[in-house]
Amino acid sequence: MRISKNLRAVAAIALLTSSAAAVAQTATPVIETENGKVQGLEDDGIDAFLGVRYAKPPIGDLRFKPPEAADDWTGIADATGMGAPCMQLYTASGPNESDLTRGIQGIFPTATEAKTDNEDCLFLNVWTPAAGDGKKRPVMVWFHGGGYAYGSGGWPAYNGRNLAAKGDVVVVTVNHRLNAFGYLNLAEKFGEEFAASGNVGNLDLVRSLKWVRDNIAAFGGDPANVTIMGESGGGSKVSHLMAMPSADGLFHKAVIQSGPGVSSGKPQDAADYAGKILDQAGVETVDDLVTVRADEIVDAVRKATPASAGMGRGPQFGPIADGTIIPRDPFLPRAPEQSSDIPVLIGYNKTEMTLFVASQPWFGRIDEAGVTGMAAMMGEDAVAAVDAYRAMYPEYSPTHIASLALGTRFVRGTYLLADQQARTASAPVYVYRLTWETPVGGGILRSPHTLDIPFMFNNTKESAALVGTGKEAETMGDMMSDAWLSFAKTGTPSSDLLPEWQAYTPESRMVMELDVKPRMVDDPERTIRQIGQ
Structure with missing residues (x-):
């Protein structure tokens, strides 16, 4: 019998939003x-x-x-x-x-x-x-x-x-x-x-x-097979745990999503x-x-x-x-030695910053001159990023070029951490870039910060406010939850919906672009990665 006699309430009552009926939970x-x-x-x-x-x-x-x-x-x-x-x-x-x-x-x-x-x-x-x-x-x-x-x-x-x-x-x-x-x-x-x-x-x-x-x-x-994961600040937390002596031995794989904690x-x-x-x-x-x-x-x-x-x-x-x-x-001046045997899955979303700047008065209104002026105020690296993104995405609006330029810290931090880990680690590093674009809001957010979370948690239907509805969102959820589960089980991300996921190295910067038609790409944002080097 699964219900304890000592539990104060033998079963809790859940109110269904669709009716007044009450259903007992076990x-x-x-x-x-x-x-x-x-x-x-x-x-x-x-x-x-x-x-x-x-x-x-x-x-x-x-x-x-x-x-x-x-x-x-x-x-x-x-x-x-x-x-x-x-x-x-x-x-x-x-x-x-x-x-x-x-x-x-x-x-x-x-x-x-x-x-x-x-x-x-x-x-x-x-x-x-x-x-x-x-x-x-x-x-x-x-x-x-x-x-x-x-x-x-x-x-x-x-x-x-x-x-x-x-x-x-x-x-x-x-x-x-x-x-x-x-x-x-x-x-x-x-x-x-x-x-x-x-x-x-x-x-x-x-x-x-x-x-x-x-x-x-x-x-x-299984306490001998623990994967730690986190997105944004959570990714930074994972990065830091990899370098904390008190955490050594408490986990065996690490996933860092849109939050590389290099310093x-x-x-x-x-x-x-x-x-x-x-x-x-x-x-x-x-x-x-x-x-x-x-x-x-x-x-x-x-x-x-x-x-x-x-x-x-x-x-x-x-x-x-x-x-x-x-x-x-x-991860400076090098990766932490204590985590050299930890497989790492790390990545980011194509247009991280749209989630943060969508409420700004300039969003959807800025013109080319405005983007150029914004970049000039932010310094040489921002100017270089705007130029690079204009070349990469000539069809993008000034709003999305500006958003991309504001998000280069995600890109550069991801590749810096991946490079540092791959140079000295005995375990593999796998890198992704989420390029699928959400249709919500008429597609204005493209591939924003947090878009990865509903997919890898297999919570696509529950997260329609962010990912929308339809077959494409379901496919992305199936694909990414497959890969994250495979990584937790074996240390290698894989899915029948993905091509073979090749490990990332400083000599061959192979990145999985996650889309309805995923593909492996060699160093897809080289120009951004190299800014300031």
């Missing part, structure tokens, strides 16, 4: 973790354990400190709903100011989570085909996007149910400390006790991987930014650090951050190369 088996028992709910044949605590609440005396293993509990912990996201540092200037991009909030609910955030946020979610059956399935751990400022593992786009069902794998998504709560460098002001404060958000990720190592077998997963922040810059935030919050002593309200910290960050900051300008939160937790920039 409880999962009770699973024994290292800290106690948990029980969730089945999701169409997949066992879902949501909001599982993987560390102590990082509050009070643990604020700005490394995470500690969760306390043991008695009874059966509820795992039927998501845990709270970390305190969010999301602003209305983000990518939700048009009708189109606001609709995408349904799968990336950034603004909504700012209403439900909490400092007590160290939770993870597990989807498994059969908890407790003793099988050893590949484990796919996802670290969310949103930079290091906002987001959570609970976004609907990250729902692991379909991927777990399709591939017979275990999917895990993770919440961790963000912005000032995860990356406020207090070492200069408050000394050794807070030496780790500038990197505790990334230490949370390490703690979640230790939880996976110690517990995932009970959920039907880290600098401790002094982070300490200076922290000082301004503390001044705004009125924090002078260690006692103040413990007692200041979380919302007052968020408010102080907003006051201490220039209005013009964003898109790589001004002070930013993120991990710092402190010489210990993160010994140096992850």
Whole structure:
């Protein structure tokens, strides 16, 4: 019998949006973790354990400190709903100011989570085909996007149910400390006790991987076959974990999507930014650090951050190369030796920046002269990028040329990281470029940031607001989820819908262009890659 007599509610009731009928959901088996028992709910044949605590609440005396293993509990912990996201540092200037991009909030609910955030946020979610059956399935751990400022593992786009069902794998998504709560460098002001404060958000990720190592077998997963994945800020998190000694041995493959983390922040810059935030919050002593309200910290960050900051300008939160937790920039001057045996899948989308700039007043209105003037203000590299993209895409509008030029950091960072890893690694590197264009909004976004997520998660139908409907979107979802699952299982991405995916090397920069008709291409953005070299 799968339903525990000890579960407070034998079955939860789900309200169907299409009718007033109520349908009983079946409880999962009770699973024994290292800290106690948990029980969730089945999701169409997949066992879902949501909001599982993987560390102590990082509050009070643990604020700005490394995470500690969760306390043991008695009874059966509820795992039927998501845990709270970390305190969010999301602003209305983000990518939700048009009708189109606001609709995408349904799968990336950034603004909504700012209403439900909490400092007590160290939770993870597990989807498994059969908890407790003793099988050893590949484990796919996802670290969310949103930079290091906002987001959570609970976004609907990250729902692991379909991927777990399709591939017979275990999917895990993770919440961790963000912005000032995860990356406020207090070492200069408050000394050794807070030496780790500038990197505790990334230490949370390490703690979640230790939880996976110690517990995932009970959920039907194989702790010896763990793939870490992330997009945007999540890709940077994966990149940094590859260079963190404390993460060594906790994962076996890495996927970096639209977020190459080649370098880290600098401790002094982070300490200076922290000082301004503390001044705004009125924090002078260690006692103040413990007692200041979380919302007052968020408010102080907003006051201490220039209005013009964003898109790589001004002070930013993120991990710092402190010489210990993160010994140096992850991929400079070379790839991290500890991850030389880690197969890497890395890539980006053709027009990343359209998602961010679609709400700008110039989008759809800028002319050729405007693009030239914008590039001139941004410097020689931007001018070179505009010239290169005009040659590559003579049919593109000035709006899309400008968007491409604004997104070269994704392109150049991806190839730099791939080059560095491929030069010294014993494991292969595979590179992709997503070129399929979404039809939503009349096709105005082309191949925007986040477009890859619904496809590799096999959540195409649930993500129609971003990918549209129809056969092409289904094909892209089938293709990319196949490849990601294959990579998690074997270290090689493959699908019957793809040609053979050749490994990338500095001598033969083979890239899989992901489209309805995919193809292998040699160094498809050579001119952009070489800018500034």
